[in-house]
Amino acid sequence: MFTELSPMKVVAIAIVAIFVFGPDKLPEFIRNATGVLRKVRAFADSARQDIRSELGPEFKDFEFEDLHPKTFVRKHMLDGSNLAGLEEIRNALDPRPELAEITAAVRNTADSRAPGTVSLAKDAQATLPTRHAFDPDAT
Incomplete structure (x- = not known):
């Protein structure tokens, strides 16, 4: 308090x-x-x-403190005997494996891109487009 x-x-x-x-x-x-x-x-x-x-x-x-939600979960879910079930739930809700698969698929697609596609990676030899000379008297 x-x-x-x-x-x-x-x-x-x-x-x-x-x-x-x-x-x-x-x-x-x-x-x-x-x-x-x-x-x-x-x-x-x-x-x-x-x-x-x-x-x-x-x-x-019976203890009244056990009615608090955090205490209830700690006492009944995290008592040591049920930790395997908790790990299964945690692993099922973890998005990292799916994100790693998507990232690998995108990288493989980018590496083996088909001809005619645009590369999103920066090339070291890329040059700026050349500007055509503008002749104000020609108009």
Whole structure:
């Protein structure tokens, strides 16, 4: 929750809190805020215990953190026994082999081009087209 708070941000928040609440009321505000946080934590813990007791003994190892999608995938898909299936999916979705085949086909076609086709490669001996002399008096 507070992982993005750097020490500089904490100091800035403390200075703003001193200006907003004043040095007289700040300790009382901190006591009230910590009391509210304790009550919220106690409420959340009791709700968790109620849910666990309602689920029954077969869900005694149930963790609410496992419901997060990333945690669920890590726990059930990446547990080590199913890594072969994951590699198959990853290889099936990898476009690199198909792109390599297409690139090789295009290069082979360009190398063995038929007469009369235009080369897209730059030639070292290519020269600029010659311009015909223009005679303004001839018109």
